[in-house]
Amino acid sequence: xxxxxxxxxxxxxxxxxxxxxxxxxxxxxxxxxxxxxxxxxxxxxxxxxxxxxxxxxxxxxxxxxxxxxxxxxxxxxxxxxxxxxxxxxxxxxxxxxxxxxxxxxxxxxxxxxxxxxxxxxxxxxxxxxxxxxxxxxxxxxxxxxxxxxxxxxxxxxxxxxxxxxxxxxxxxxxxxxxxxxxxxxxxxxxxxxxxxxxxxxxxxxxxxxxxxxxxxxxxxxxxxxxxxxxxxxxxxxxxxxxxxxxxxxxxxxxxxxxxxxxxxxxxxxxxxxxxxxxxxxxxxxxxxxxxxxxxxxxxxxxxxxxxxxxxxxxxxxxxxxxxxxxxxxxxxxxxxxxxxxxxxxxxxxxxxxxxxxxxxxxxxxxxxxxxxxxxxxxxxxxxxxxxxxxxxxxxxxxxxxxxxxxxxxxxxxxxxxxxxxxxxxxxxxxxxxxxxxxxxxxxxxxxxxxxxxxxxxxxxxxxxxxxx
Ligand code: NAD
Numbered sequence: 532x533x534x535x536x537x538x539x540x541x542x543x544x545x546x547x548x549x550x551x552x553x554x555x556x557x558x559x560x561x562x563x564x565x566x567x568x569x570x571x572x573x574x575x576x577x578x579x580x581x582x583x584x585x586x587x588x589x590x591x592x593x594x595x596x597x598x599x600x601x602x603x604x605x606x607x608x609x610x611x612x613x614x615x616x617x618x619x620x621x622x623x624x625x626x627x628x629x630x631x632x633x634x635x636x637x638x639x640x641x642x643x644x645x646x647x648x649x650x651x652x653x654x655x656x657x658x659x660x661x662x663x664x665x666x667x668x669x670x671x672x673x674x675x676x677x678x679x680x681x682x683x684x685x686x687x688x689x690x691x692x693x694x695x696x697x698x699x700x701x702x703x704x705x706x707x708x709x710x711x712x713x714x715x716x717x718x719x720x721x722x723x724x725x726x727x728x729x730x731x732x733x734x735x736x737x738x739x740x741x742x743x744x745x746x747x748x749x750x751x752x753x754x755x756x757x758x759x760x761x762x763x764x765x766x767x768x769x770x771x772x773x774x775x776x777x778x779x780x781x782x783x784x785x786x787x788x789x790x791x792x793x794x795x796x797x798x799x800x801x802x803x804x805x806x807x808x809x810x811x812x813x814x815x816x817x818x819x820x821x822x823x824x825x826x827x828x829x830x831x832x833x834x835x836x837x838x839x840x841x842x843x844x845x846x847x848x849x850x851x852x853x854x855x856x857x858x859x860x861x862x863x864x865x866x867x868x869x870x871x872x873x874x875x876x877x878x879x880x881x882x883x884x885x886x887x888x889x890x891x892x893x894x895x896x897x898x899x900x901x902x903x904x905x906x907x908x909x910x911x912x913x914x915x916x917x918x919x920x921x922x923x924x925x926x927x928x929x930x931x932x933x934x935x936x937x938x939x940x941x942x943x944x945x946x947x948x949x950x951x952x953x954x955x956x957x958x959x960x961x962x963x964x965x966x967x968x969x970x971x972x973x974x975x976x977x978x979x980x981x982x983x984x985x986x987x988x989x990x991x992x993x994x995x996x997x998x999x
Contacts, residue, residue: 866934
């Protein structure tokens with residue numbers, strides 16, 4: 532099938548490359564000319580496993596990049612909208628990029644198209660797209676609007692796309708429903724995974740994904756409710772971690788105990804410094820705003836957001852407590868991306884922690900395997916950028932672990948101890964056990980677990996953190 536993808540961002544680029552991998556002819560369009568030029572030169576722009584391989588495989592053959600939206604629409608039967616939907620001041624989703632894209636599609640329409648809404652949008656957006664198309668001169672019979680939310684996770688985006696748990700399609704016409712099944716047929720009949728050179732399936736991939744044909748409203752609601760639910764799981768375990776910290780319980784064992792109940796599951800149940808990224812924060816607040824517009828006060832979502840904010844405040848308080856005074860101290864930071872295996876720093880809790888510490892006049896020396904460049908664009912020269920984890924901690928008063936990169940869980944702790952001025956590690960991702968830290972002679976503070984104080988323990992005080 533001929534497909535146009537509007538937006539060469541984290542979702543659009545991965546979707547375009549993966550659709551080419553499935554045998555479709557794809558043009559990926561962006562208004563950002565620089566991005567298009569980079570992609571055209573063969574640079575993948577984002578850090579994502581397998582993306583460079585499939586871009587190299589299809590670029591110039593079945594996959595093209597362009598800023599000419601009109602031409603891309605002309606040549607395509609399916610037009611996928613994958614533009615950003617950031618939060619606006621009031622927390623609602625800013626749908627202006629979706630509206631602009633819709634208007635441009637309407638102006639370019641030359642034959643019947645299936646317009647696929649892949650951006651995460653509030654329920655009933657497909658109806659707005661439909662109306663906007665008509666207001667911009669199209670006849671309702673010239674197009675179908677389909678909701679097909681994207682569930683990929685940054686870091687495993689390519690395999691999430693090619694081996695999904697489920698494909699959700701919300702449409703109002705038989706024709707659109709049939710074409711969408713064709714778009715994904717290779718994922719449904721197993722022919723993609725069987726093909727030579729296929730990207731390997733993750734071990735936990737579903738043998739056949741669930742394919743749900745439904746209404747656009749249901750499909751849109753599924754996406755927002757999914758993200759809100761996942762954010763809720765994270766906030767739930769973080770709220771429990773506060774009780775664990777205050778009572779001497781161990782949140783890691785609590786997590787294993789809770790998660791092994793099949794009804795609950797282990798995933799998204801790790802205590803830490805809270806969720807971030809370009810999706811959860813904005814999607815939870817947009818979902819809350821939609822609930823309010825439907826006349827219901829979804830208070831649970833407010834609590835999910837509050838717990839998330841408190842978790843960060845509590846972590847900074849933990850740093851302060853471990854260091855006694857933070858002003859003028861040199862703090863090594865490992866991890867800048869909002870999660871591991873990505874270079875994305877949008878709404879990264881790590882960046883928020885750093886900003887707080889800079890406010891308090893700390894010196895920060897940081898390292899991340901993928902997110903240095905994007906962090907530099909945000910924080911400029913306010914911090915020092917280290918070439919590797921160990922040079923970040925040279926002569927540091929404390930080490931902070933803020934992203935759960937695998938390489939940060941296998942540090943040579945004796946070397947760490949030798950490099951640092953004070954033997955203090957504050958771990959926002961619970962990557963180490965108390966025994967490992969005790970053996971290395973490091974004072975260790977983590978989330979929801981008793982502290983390890985091998986070097987000059989302070990007299991015990993009730994550990995009840997108060998948020999102000
Ligand atoms: P992004 O900001 O990385 O990319 C959006 C791209 O769209 C930008 O490159 C921008 O220049 C381009 N754009 C804006 N207006 C355009 C137009 N009229 N025509 C062509 N291009 C245009 O955003 P993203 O992370 O890829 O997210 C896109 C959407 O997908 C959002 O709604 C997001 O919530 C959703 N989503 C994101 C993820 C994720 O992990 N990032 C996962 C699932 C869903």
